[in-house]
Amino acid sequence: MLDLHDISLTFNENTPDEKKALQQVNLTMGKGEFVTVIGSNGAGKSTLMNVISGTLIPDVGFVNIGNKKVTGLPEYKRSKFIGRVFQDPMAGTAPTMTIEENLAMAYARDKKRTLRIGVTKKRKELFRDYLKTLNLGLEDRLTAKVGLLSGGERQALSLLMATFTEPNILMLDEHTAALDPSRAELIKNLTKDVVDKFNLTTLMVTHNMQQALDLGNRLIMMDKGQIILDVKGEEKQKLTIEKLLHEFKRIRGEQFESDRAILG
Ligand SMILES: Nc1ncnc2c1ncn2[C@@H]1O[C@H](COP(=O)(O)OP(=O)(O)OP(=O)(O)O)[C@@H](O)[C@H]1O
Numbered sequence: 001m002l003d004l005h006d007i008s009l010t011f012n013e014n015t016p017d018e019k020k021a022l023q024q025v026n027l028t029m030g031k032g033e034f035v036t037v038i039g040s041n042g043a044g045k046s047t048l049m050n051v052i053s054g055t056l057i058p059d060v061g062f063v064n065i066g067n068k069k070v071t072g073l074p075e076y077k078r079s080k081f082i083g084r085v086f087q088d089p090m091a092g093t094a095p096t097m098t099i100e101e102n103l104a105m106a107y108a109r110d111k112k113r114t115l116r117i118g119v120t121k122k123r124k125e126l127f128r129d130y131l132k133t134l135n136l137g138l139e140d141r142l143t144a145k146v147g148l149l150s151g152g153e154r155q156a157l158s159l160l161m162a163t164f165t166e167p168n169i170l171m172l173d174e175h176t177a178a179l180d181p182s183r184a185e186l187i188k189n190l191t192k193d194v195v196d197k198f199n200l201t202t203l204m205v206t207h208n209m210q211q212a213l214d215l216g217n218r219l220i221m222m223d224k225g226q227i228i229l230d231v232k233g234e235e236k237q238k239l240t241i242e243k244l245l246h247e248f249k250r251i252r253g254e255q256f257e258s259d260r261a262i263l264g
């Protein structure tokens, strides 16, 4: 479903600010694989997602999504294959539009132009059914402006909007980080449910190691623009935070530098 081949990307090359954000990254993900991604600040996690979404074009290497070569394809042309939720609850939704308008926009993403006509009665029913699965009562607030929702509610809506078109790839970039612990737990559980329900191929960045262990069937650790650890299947099930920290120390010969990652 996803194939990243030998991806390298350097910011501000040949200047004093030069930053090798990705260095020869290879990653292949099969349909339904759910990869959690950990690594310190600046490790290249968001850059990797930006390369997949087409926000950034790599200097070297290629990106395939579902056997389609998309390396040079602009972001808007990839958006129908990709669902994405960001850390900032404000980022994924339009605050001045209503819940149903936001959903209609997301719903039209992968449809032909002729099908993109506003909020029909049938669609309203569909949206109501989807919203019910969140258990937040949003199905009774279809015409409420999204700007009035709490962060947790908006993130739940963002998650729904990113997934109900069953994208080839779902990318979650610290999408629970801005929420209080109980809302973060709620979004974590919703994530698990929706990924299972649609068997979505998913990449999830988190600084919460426990979350990285609890969710998904594969875990990768990034450091300095490289994937330094890749654990799947039974080995992933047996992982513990202690083992992860130990692995990091073994590979890098240093303590895991981000206390945020350790405290998570
Ligand atoms: N547009 C940009 N221009 C210049 N440097 C950038 C740009 N975007 C990212 N970088 C740099 O590339 C490196 C990787 O950044 P990236 O955002 O991918 O890290 P990250 O792993 O997502 O970190 P965090 O956990 O803090 O979100 C960092 O050193 C960052 O400063």
Ligand SMILES: [Mg+2]
Pocket: 045, 046, 047, 173
């Ligand atoms: Mg990031």
